Amino acid sequence: MTIKKNNFFNLVYQVVRLIPKGRVSTYGAVAAYLGAKSGARTVGYAMNASHTVPNVPAHRVVNRLGLLTGKNHFESPQKMQKLLENEGVRVINDKVVDFEAIFWDPSEELCL
DNA sequence: CAGCTGACAAAGA
DNA sequence: ATCTTTGCCAGCT
Numbered sequence: 001m002t003i004k005k006n007n008f009f010n011l012v013y014q015v016v017r018l019i020p021k022g023r024v025s026t027y028g029a030v031a032a033y034l035g036a037k038s039g040a041r042t043v044g045y046a047m048n049a050s051h052t053v054p055n056v057p058a059h060r061v062v063n064r065l066g067l068l069t070g071k072n073h074f075e076s077p078q079k080m081q082k083l084l085e086n087e088g089v090r091v092i093n094d095k096v097v098d099f100e101a102i103f104w105d106p107s108e109e110l111c112l
Numbered sequence: 113c114a115g116c117t118g119a120c121a122a123a124g125a
Numbered sequence: 126a127t128c129t130t131t132g133c134c135a136g137c138t
Contacts (some may be wrong), residue, residue, distance in 0.1 A: 039132080045131090064121065
Protein backbone atom coordinates (compact mmCIF):
# COMPACT_ATOMS: atom_id res chain seq x y z
CA MET A 1 0.00 0.00 0.00
CA THR A 2 0.81 1.58 0.66
CA ILE A 3 2.00 4.54 -0.56
CA LYS A 4 -0.20 5.81 -3.24
CA LYS A 5 0.63 9.42 -3.04
CA ASN A 6 3.71 11.44 -2.34
CA ASN A 7 5.63 10.67 0.80
CA PHE A 8 4.94 13.87 2.63
CA PHE A 9 1.20 13.53 2.45
CA ASN A 10 1.34 9.87 3.26
CA LEU A 11 3.57 10.46 6.25
CA VAL A 12 1.15 13.04 7.50
CA TYR A 13 -1.71 10.58 7.17
CA GLN A 14 0.25 7.93 9.00
CA VAL A 15 1.04 10.17 11.94
CA VAL A 16 -2.48 11.54 12.17
CA ARG A 17 -3.85 8.02 12.18
CA LEU A 18 -1.59 7.26 15.14
CA ILE A 19 -3.14 9.98 17.23
CA PRO A 20 -4.83 8.24 20.17
CA LYS A 21 -8.47 8.83 20.90
CA GLY A 22 -9.08 11.70 23.25
CA ARG A 23 -5.86 13.39 22.19
CA VAL A 24 -5.08 16.12 19.73
CA SER A 25 -2.04 17.09 17.74
CA THR A 26 -0.89 20.10 15.82
CA TYR A 27 0.21 20.77 12.28
CA GLY A 28 3.59 22.00 13.46
CA ALA A 29 4.19 18.90 15.57
CA VAL A 30 3.49 16.57 12.67
CA ALA A 31 5.49 18.73 10.32
CA ALA A 32 8.42 18.79 12.71
CA TYR A 33 8.20 15.03 13.09
CA LEU A 34 8.41 14.72 9.34
CA GLY A 35 11.38 17.01 9.29
CA ALA A 36 9.60 20.03 7.91
CA LYS A 37 9.27 22.23 10.95
CA SER A 38 8.24 25.10 8.74
CA GLY A 39 6.05 22.90 6.65
CA ALA A 40 3.10 23.08 8.98
CA ARG A 41 1.24 24.69 6.15
CA THR A 42 1.87 21.70 3.98
CA VAL A 43 0.55 19.43 6.72
CA GLY A 44 -2.65 21.42 6.81
CA TYR A 45 -2.91 21.08 3.10
CA ALA A 46 -2.41 17.35 3.44
CA MET A 47 -5.37 17.34 5.78
CA ASN A 48 -7.36 18.99 3.09
CA ALA A 49 -6.61 15.99 0.93
CA SER A 50 -7.25 13.64 3.85
CA HIS A 51 -10.72 13.21 2.46
CA THR A 52 -9.18 10.96 -0.13
CA VAL A 53 -7.71 8.75 2.58
CA PRO A 54 -9.73 6.69 5.10
CA ASN A 55 -9.10 6.60 8.83
CA VAL A 56 -7.59 10.02 8.94
CA PRO A 57 -8.98 11.76 12.03
CA ALA A 58 -8.28 15.26 10.87
CA HIS A 59 -10.55 16.48 13.63
CA ARG A 60 -7.80 15.54 16.05
CA VAL A 61 -5.44 17.90 14.33
CA VAL A 62 -5.63 21.56 15.26
CA ASN A 63 -3.32 24.50 15.08
CA ARG A 64 -0.79 25.18 17.78
CA LEU A 65 -3.25 27.41 19.59
CA GLY A 66 -5.72 24.56 19.93
CA LEU A 67 -8.15 26.28 17.60
CA LEU A 68 -10.23 24.18 15.24
CA THR A 69 -9.09 26.11 12.24
CA GLY A 70 -9.94 23.32 9.84
CA LYS A 71 -13.47 22.72 11.04
CA ASN A 72 -14.70 24.78 8.15
CA HIS A 73 -13.36 22.18 5.76
CA PHE A 74 -15.21 19.28 7.29
CA GLU A 75 -18.48 17.84 6.13
CA SER A 76 -19.94 20.21 8.67
CA PRO A 77 -18.08 22.66 10.90
CA GLN A 78 -19.91 21.24 13.89
CA LYS A 79 -18.90 17.71 12.96
CA MET A 80 -15.34 18.32 14.03
CA GLN A 81 -16.29 19.62 17.45
CA LYS A 82 -18.85 16.87 17.79
CA LEU A 83 -16.25 14.22 17.07
CA LEU A 84 -13.83 15.73 19.54
CA GLU A 85 -16.43 15.97 22.27
CA ASN A 86 -17.48 12.44 21.48
CA GLU A 87 -13.93 11.36 22.21
CA GLY A 88 -13.78 13.25 25.46
CA VAL A 89 -12.17 16.39 24.16
CA ARG A 90 -13.96 19.48 25.35
CA VAL A 91 -14.20 22.26 22.82
CA ILE A 92 -15.35 25.71 23.76
CA ASN A 93 -15.60 28.57 21.32
CA ASP A 94 -13.91 26.40 18.70
CA LYS A 95 -10.95 25.95 20.99
CA VAL A 96 -9.74 22.77 22.67
CA VAL A 97 -9.91 22.88 26.45
CA ASP A 98 -6.73 21.85 28.24
CA PHE A 99 -5.14 21.65 24.86
CA GLU A 100 -1.67 21.31 26.33
CA ALA A 101 -2.88 18.50 28.56
CA ILE A 102 -4.22 16.38 25.72
CA PHE A 103 -1.67 17.48 23.21
CA TRP A 104 -0.08 14.48 21.51
CA ASP A 105 3.35 15.00 20.09
CA PRO A 106 4.68 12.21 17.80
CA SER A 107 8.23 13.34 18.38
CA GLU A 108 7.84 12.53 22.06
CA GLU A 109 5.24 9.80 22.14
CA LEU A 110 6.63 7.78 19.27
CA CYS A 111 10.28 8.64 19.52
CA LEU A 112 10.49 8.56 23.21
C1' DC B 113 3.94 27.17 -18.98
C1' DA B 114 4.14 30.11 -14.71
C1' DG B 115 2.20 31.99 -10.71
C1' DC B 116 -1.15 31.82 -6.82
C1' DT B 117 -3.44 29.73 -3.12
C1' DG B 118 -3.95 27.15 1.11
C1' DA B 119 -6.72 23.66 7.62
C1' DC B 120 0.29 26.94 10.00
C1' DA B 121 4.40 28.41 12.38
C1' DA B 122 8.55 30.83 13.59
C1' DA B 123 11.79 34.54 13.00
C1' DG B 124 12.81 39.45 11.98
C1' DA B 125 11.90 44.46 12.50
C1' DA C 126 5.78 43.70 23.35
C1' DT C 127 3.15 43.58 18.54
C1' DC C 128 3.12 43.40 13.59
C1' DT C 129 5.03 41.84 9.19
C1' DT C 130 7.35 38.66 6.17
C1' DT C 131 9.22 34.16 4.67
C1' DG C 132 9.20 29.03 4.39
C1' DC C 133 6.88 24.76 3.28
C1' DC C 134 4.71 21.08 -0.51
C1' DA C 135 1.16 20.13 -3.52
C1' DG C 136 -2.82 21.25 -6.05
C1' DC C 137 -5.25 24.70 -9.10
C1' DT C 138 -6.22 28.73 -12.36
